[in-house]
Structure formats: C-alpha cells, structure tokens
Amino acid sequence: MSRIVFENQRPDLSTDPSRADIACFVGLVRVGATVLASGLPPVVADWLQSQGWLTGPYARDASELLDVPVPVDNYAGFMTIFDSVDATSTIGTADYLAATVRSFFAQGGKRCYIVRMGDPIPTDPSIIAPEVAQIKQQMLQSVLVSLGHQASNPSTWHGIGHLSGLTDVSYLAVPDLPILSASMPTTAMLPTLPTPSGPVQFTECLPQLVTLEQPIANTTQAPRLSPSDYAGWAKSVAAILQYIASGTLRQELHLREIQFVAAFPLPRDAEDASIAALDQDVRSVFQTYLPESVEPVGGIAGTNLSSAFLQLAYPWLQTTGSYPLLESLEPPDGALVGIIARNALKRGAFTSATKITPSEIFGVWPSLPAAETKVSATPLVWGDGSPKPLIARLSLFGFTPGGLSLLSDVTAYPGESYRTACVNRLVSVICRAARNLGATIIFEQNGPALWGRLTRALQTLLTTAWSLGALDGATPADAFSVRCDASTMTQNDLDNGRLVAEIMFTAAATIELIRVTLALETDRMLPSSTTLPEAV
Secondary structure, X not given: OOOOOOOOOOXXXXXXXXXXXXXXXXXXXXXXXXXXXXXXXXXHHHHHHHOOOOOXXXXXXXXXXXXXXXXXXXXXXXXXXXXXXXXXXXXXXXOHHHHHHHHHHHOOOOOEEEEEOOOOOOOOOOOOHHXXXXXXHHHHHHHHHHHHOOOOOHHHOOHHHHHXXXXXXXXXXXXXXXXXXXXXOOEOOOOOOOOOOOOOOOOOOOOOOOOOOOOXXXXXXXXXXXXXXXXXXXXXXXXXXXXXXXXXXXXXXXXXXXXXXXXXXXXXXXXXXXXXXXXXXXXXXXXXXXXXXXOOOOOOOOOOOOOOOEEEEEOEEEEOOOOOEHXXXXXXXXXXXHHHHHXXXXXXXXXXXXXXXXXXXXXXXXXXXHHXXXXXXXXXXXXXXXXXXXXXXXXXXXXXXXXXXXXXXXXXXXXXXXXEHHHHHHHHHHHHHHHHHHHHOOOOOXXXXXXXXXXXXHHHHHHHHHHOOXXXXXXXXXXXXXXOOHHHOOHHHHHOOOEEEEEEEEEOOOOOEEEEEEEEOOOOEEEEEEOOHHHO
C-alpha cells in the first residue's frame, strides 16, 4: 500500500418519509456571494440533479437558485448558500425569510427546504412608492403563482407549488406575506425625549466626559396593515388554504398533512398608539376573516380563514438576530415552526408545544392585555358570537413567571375538536403513516388476506401511538378501533380495486371521537373523510 486517501463523504439528504418536523420556507432571500462566484455547493447540485432540476425535461437555470427547492440542515449551511439576516451592516432590512430560518434552527429545527422567489423587498426611502408597490405585487404573484398547477407536471411547479414534490414536509411558512400585503411603510414612532422645564441652571461638566456612540435609529416601520391591506392578506392566506385543502382532488394526498404556519400581521397604528387600540384592531380582523364557521371540504371560500390547516402566530418577536430588521421586529412564524419541530423530535408531534422553552427570544410587540393571554376557566361556547380571548385563536408568545414562553399551540379552527394544534398534527401523522403503508401493498391482491394484513399493520401503528400517550384509553381497545373488511367497501370499490379501512380513535388531548376513512386505490392511500370533514 503506497498511500492512504481520505475522501469526504457528502451528506445524505434523503429523509424518513414519516418525519413530522420538516418545514418549507417560501419567500425572498438573496443568494450568497460564494454561490454567485463559485457555483452551487456539490451537495446541493447533487440533490437538484437527482430531482431533475438541472437536466432533463424539467431542467431550470438554477445558477441563482431561483424557484427551486433547496434542502438545508442547519443555519451554517444556509449561510453558505444564501445571505444571512446579519450579512449587511445596514439597519432597517426586510430579510424576513433569512431571519425566520435562523429562528427555526435556533429553536431546535433540524431540516427545512428553501424556495427562493427573489430578493427581499427594498426599504431604501429613495425608492419611490409606485416602484415598491409594483415589486411587491410581482413577488406576491411569484410566491402564489402555481396554486393552479398540474400535480403530475413538475414544469408547472412554482413557489408554493413545489410542495407537490416535497412529500416529507409537514409545515409551510411564507415569512414575507405581511410585507408583501402591506401598503407603503410610514415613519416609525420613535421615543421622544422630555422637554426640560424650570429655570436655566448651570451644570458642571464631568472631568472626563465619555462620548457614547449614537445608535442608528431605524425610521421605517415593520409592515403594518390597514383594513384594505388585511383584505389582500386574507385573500392570499385563503388561496394557500385552498391549495392545501384541495390536495385530494389533485391526487396530492400529502398536502393535507401540511400545516400552514403564518405570522398574524401587525395592525396599522392608531393615533395614540395605545395597546387597547391595537387590540381592538386585531379583534376587528377576527370578526371579518376568522368567523366562528368553517367552509366545506375542497376549499376556503372568499377570505374565511377559520381552518385547522392554519396556525397563526402573534405577537412579533425581538430576538438576538432581529436587530437589523425593520424596528428590530421579526415575524413569529419561523420561531413557532422551530418550536413545533423541536417538540415533535423530543416529545412527539401529538403533544402541545407549549412545554418547549423558546431560545434567543427576549421581547414581544405589542404587549397584549392580560385578558387576552389567559385561558378561560369555563369551556368556550362556539357559534354564539361571544368574544373569545386571542389565546383561543392565535398561538401566542408572552411572558410568564418562568420567563418568555409559547402560551398557546392552537389552530384557527373555531371549535374544540381541531382547535388544539397537536390533535391536527396527530391526524396528519396517522394519515402519513397510513399513506406510506399503502405504498408497500399497492401491488397486492385485494381480498381478505390483504384486509387482515392491513388491519394488523394499522393496529400496530395505533398501539404504538397509544403506548406513547397520543391516544386516550385504559387499553388499546378503549383508545381506537380498526375495520377493514367487506363492510367497509362497496361492490363498486371492489370492482375498481379500491381498498377502504376505517379508523376511529380518541386523541389524548380531546374527548371527541375522531373517525378517519382511508381508501387505497391504484397508487395511493387516501384519507377520504373524518367526523368533521370541514375541519381538515
């Protein structure tokens, strides 16, 4: 042996299809200077090549990583490909995607995909308003453009539509949606120094006066939404919910296993900038866009955002990495997704993420009244028009005697069955596991032998969930039931090679019984219905 050669093995970017902690961030971020000068990192190029984005019928020019999904496993890897939020010394940037990705990993996230749709919105005051408005409209269209794409044709996937090929994603975030929906920013209300009163007096100077450097004041507000801005924002959110909810119709079953986590935008400041006025603005948005009613399966009509697919995070955050941003405020969706991902890895996706202690967050804005952050001592009554505290509909960050924490982990669903986000995640985990199970028996003969095999496999899956505390019941028999026999299928199902299994279980976080019907057709496992079909 003449010599020893050491070769660095490239990391394996494949993932377990049953993971429930992977996120996808779609939005605006700059490509790093290293990529522009030296080309794509080998591991990224290999992955894009394997997915058909560099060569073949669906190839694209990925030299600037525009409109292609890029897997990232840590923030250091993100910074080798894209510009980080603190890559510039200019105070007052709108690099919200970079900031949320940083918070995602800081909170414990382990893997995400980045779909870059352009550079961040410019905040230079020398750029005139019409130009910025035009840029915002173009970027918003690029993010949402593919909501009517063809599921089987990757050449039509753009922006959020790349989720069609990312079957391991559990969470979607669009950090730039508030600023893309906001009107032109206005001057921030900076603190004013009190005017001295009383007679003029002579004050002796200090012997050694130390001159402190004057901090740079950012005079541009974080994005604030007017009533008309909220209408546009709600329309965009509703379009994304429509895309997720109608995944079954396009045979994209994994889309219904994805939770859309969005930052609830800040309202336009009232003249007195009081917290009460801000709270009233938020509540008026609830009455308009988050009613106590849901739309049927297949879509979200108009701008009704009351859906179990949606999780809204609020207030906005001050973190150790948010100082370059507008007003040093960061949208909370990235931090929330990171906390949920860490909770899924440590405690299980079916548990509440409020037990996870946030990292690197030291402030929130605005501070909410105590009444909005306290859980009601009596059960909430839905549909009666009574006001609900914000904590019942938003995933709130706030201060407790133990420090800053996530106060609630809830969806936008106006009811108890799917309001708790961990219940919706549990349903998604079960459907994903069943879908992956269906892929292994796709070529089996449909008959009693297969029915029994599938029943045993689903019973094993649910028994594992019960043993981990995800299901409620003294015994597995009390917690769930599985049926897959001639009674769950019609003659039409049998003639068309369709296998139908029915699962009923009681989630540990709710007293409601949940029924999920799974239908296996030629190439897919389909969650076709639940006891509350409008919720999922």
